[in-house]
Amino acid sequence: MATPLEQLVGHYERRYPVAADGLVIGCVGQDVPVELVTAAGALPVRLAGRPGTDVTEGETYLGRGVDPAASSVLTRLLTGEYGRLDRLLVSRDCEASLRLFYAVRELRRLEPGLGLPETYLVDVLHLPHWTTTRYVEGRFAELVAVLERWTGTRLTGPRIASAIMAHDARRDLWRAVSALRRDLRLTGVQALAAFGAVLPVVEHNRLLRQLLKSDLDVHTGRRIFVTGSSHDNPEVYRSLEEAGCVVVGEDHDWGDLLAARLVGEPTLAALVERYQYNGPTAARGSIADRAAHTARAAVDCAAELVVSYVRRNDDAPPWDFPAQKEALGRHGIPAVMFEHQEYGSIDLAEVFVG
Template sequence: MPTALAALEEAYARSGAPAGNRPDGRAPVVGYVGSDLPVELLTAAGVHALRLTGDPGSGSAPGDRYLGRGVDPAARSVLTRLLDGSFGELDRVVVSHDCEASLRLFYALRELGRVEPGAGLPEAYLVDLRHLPHRTTTRYNRRRLGEFAARLETWTGRALDLAGAVAAHDERRRLLAAAAELRRTVPARLTGRQFLAVVNAALPVAEHVALLRRLLAEAGRLEEHPGRRVFLSGSDHDTPHVYEAVESEGQVIVGEDHSFGDLAVEGPVGAGGLDALAEHHHRGGPAAHRATAGERAAYAAAAVRRCRAELFVAYCRAGDEAPAWDFPAQRAALDIPAVLLERQEYGRVDLAALRKEHPCPM
């Protein structure tokens, strides 16, 4: 039997791949985009959920045509993959309003469905959550979640088991938080690339939970990973390419502030109702597109201390400039070296610039 880590890495390699055959032949397959999408509702509805990711190694000309090259290339790549059928048969695509690129993607999908029905794109649905620090925002989000829950019941013809879904996702978050501690040890027992696999393995929640329990039970047998400890801030990383490049140079990414990493395991929902779910997704983590510079700087300072990082790297893709605005405040809040890498190509990192600013001791 493979180790739990090997099984999680294998499942991660399938992330963004076609959904495959439906186990019961009936349950809808729903692709989703967005860091604040309430995945608990998808689980509660019994659908097969697939987080849609881009592919830096493929072209994005069709997505560029409809979205324009000024939009984050990750969103353009997702649209391209939807147009060419890379995700297999999807019944619906659900998009959250976590950033401007996601919203632009939703509008493109909706309009393409209207004017080019022959393109075969699935129906798109927007979950328009907001993150302003007001109680009225929470009430707005509660209404949007209620509408989404009702729509899911219409799609599936079944009542939602929200309490069971919230409990399952909270248990997964608890186990992921314990796994995050494995790379905060010195030396790290997980690399950043491995942690991406642990968090984003393409598995149903119950199977993911079972593998996470095995991983923690096998923690004493995990390999140690010495090297300069890096905290990675900025753009989301829906693929492992940048992590692999950074870690190929004798560094280990021990923390980050994006939704495919540490921010995916922030806190439990607790109660199993829509009110608690609205509160949880209103709070969220300090992602670059919804938190203030001060909030991002405070989080960075605390997270760097917690994971004992030695270098802070702010990575910003071309077309995703918002994270760079926070860098001055982050740098001022830190007591370790910090470097800003701007206008990076999707899935790539300028290692020459990183070496020039902060050579890695070998």
């Protein structure tokens, strides 16, 4: 019988095509409140690209100046690789996601034969003001109405509360998974699988609890913390770990940042503030906030080196790096940036491991 870790890795590697009994709602970006999707009785599935494949079809509509991860997602939507996606929620977490939303919306209007799912934009702002909170409250109220129309399910207070508690429980479990990785009992690749396996939240929580009770091997290698572009696939982590490293932490929204902030009180108002104040990501946080966050997280992970990995056409991370390097230097942690990298690969020609 497969171990809990093997099951999680399997669910991660076989994320698509999606097979589910109920409504499947694709999600693009970290600002989609998956709790509301769960409360509506649907399965939220965050969409990842696929490195190393032809993205010409996606680039036809997005152009070649967009983050190739977004072009890959659009290509997979157009070719049907995700399987059954009944609806699509896209958050405005970065420019690439926004462009993807407009492309899907227009393609549905102009070429209905493509069969793209009905889509809705989740617009979350992140300024620390009460007026921003009121704005996001309005957008979440609109989303509730959209989900009720899509699913035919009334999103009552108890349903929303139950979903919030289930997802907060998963965030607590993800934090425990991160602690295992800091103790070198999981690799970075394995941790990404534990975070990104596509499962209903209750089933995901069950496997994570079993994982935490498992007898796991201890790994060795140079302790690496990853910043910069996000990683929706394990290829870059795998390259680093095959080069003698262990990725012990990261600050992007496919990893530790998913668990950085709980909702707490199981109410819609608290959910709004969780998404408003979650971060900071490279695309949304200030340079100072990013530097402070990266330094704290790298110290907590006892990182020996911080790697800023920056994909081609991902313009935000290089602005952060000088301040990050300075903040890390105050803790004696060196940092290196790999810029203009192709999606899913890292050029290790200048070997930095010894």
